[in-house]
Amino acid sequence: MPSGGRTLTSSHSHEGACHCRAIGFVYRTALEPQQWPIRACQCTFCRTHVALSTSDPLGSLRFIERVPAALNRYRFGRKTADFLICRECGAYIGATMESGGKSFGIINVRALQSVLDLVREPQPMHYENEGSGERLARREARWTPIAVD
Amino acid sequence: MITASCHCGAVRIEVDTKPRSLTSCNCSICRRLGALWAYYTRREARLASSKGAVSAYVWGDKVIEFYHCNTCGCPTHYESVEKSIDSRFAVNARCMPEDAISGVVVRRFDGASSWKYID
Numbered sequence: 001m002p003s004g005g006r007t008l009t010s011s012h013s014h015e016g017a018c019h020c021r022a023i024g025f026v027y028r029t030a031l032e033p034q035q036w037p038i039r040a041c042q043c044t045f046c047r048t049h050v051a052l053s054t055s056d057p058l059g060s061l062r063f064i065e066r067v068p069a070a071l072n073r074y075r076f077g078r079k080t081a082d083f084l085i086c087r088e089c090g091a092y093i094g095a096t097m098e099s100g101g102k103s104f105g106i107i108n109v110r111a112l113q114s115v116l117d118l119v120r121e122p123q124p125m126h127y128e129n130e131g132s133g134e135r136l137a138r139r140e141a142r143w144t145p146i147a148v149d
Numbered sequence: 150m151i152t153a154s155c156h157c158g159a160v161r162i163e164v165d166t167k168p169r170s171l172t173s174c175n176c177s178i179c180r181r182l183g184a185l186w187a188y189y190t191r192r193e194a195r196l197a198s199s200k201g202a203v204s205a206y207v208w209g210d211k212v213i214e215f216y217h218c219n220t221c222g223c224p225t226h227y228e229s230v231e232k233s234i235d236s237r238f239a240v241n242a243r244c245m246p247e248d249a250i251s252g253v254v255v256r257r258f259d260g261a262s263s264w265k266y267i268d
Contacts, residue, residue: 020206020208044156045221049182049243074221074222087219089178089208089217090218
């Protein structure tokens with residue numbers, strides 16, 4: 001599916017995980033890590049976790065629970081997204097949200113130790129003044145579709 | 150007094166003084182947690198949270214307990230497994246108000262490899 005000059009034919013798979021590997025993800029994107037947008041959201045949650053978010057609307061994402069009950073879905077603020085944290089080691093690995101029967105997600109690049117040194121400088125992002133509809137639309141356009149079985 | 154708090158407020162840590170320095174470590178756990186460590190002793194730091202608000206994560210050679218909030222997951226502090234009144238109590242300065250750590254020097258520690266400060 002050509003879009004924006006890219007195709008999905010050469011996408012690469014990146015496996016990330018929390019420190020104890022109880023939870024993780026498989027992220028597929030045609031972008032090289034050096035091209036990934038790296039967003040440092042300035043909300044209180046992301047600042048405390050020093051989260052580095054990336055996503056690709058043309059990629060796909062699947063979260064994995066290797067240890068039952070290890071996944072903590074934390075919601076706060078407008079409660080429109082689930083922030084995925086390992087109950088064992090405390091690492092934050094990404095977030096998901098649902099809209100129109102579809103799921104979208106972002107990953108925390110910190111869960112991908114192999115590419116952490118390759119990615120660009122994070123861009124500080126301020127989302128606090130956007131409306132709820134605006135937020136939903138921004139995430140639908142920018143976040144990665146969650147793979148459907 | 151400085152109060153460090155996790156995102157949801159369930160875990161609070163109080164210390165009386167500004168940290169002398171902050172440590173950014175590149176080991177596998179610190180890189181994931183994004184933590185910035187402010188070192189105190191157990192005598193100098195007070196943990197104010199209900200029982201069960203935090204969990205400890207111990208791994209590798211099992212000498213350090215990394216604590217995080219059970220609700221919001223924020224890494225809050227670490228301690229030695231072997232404790233004394235003067236053993237280290239490292240507070241995650243990301244949980245401190247920004248003005249409490251402004252101007253404090255950040256040291257880079259190579260926990261991934263040489264186990265030395267690299268600045």
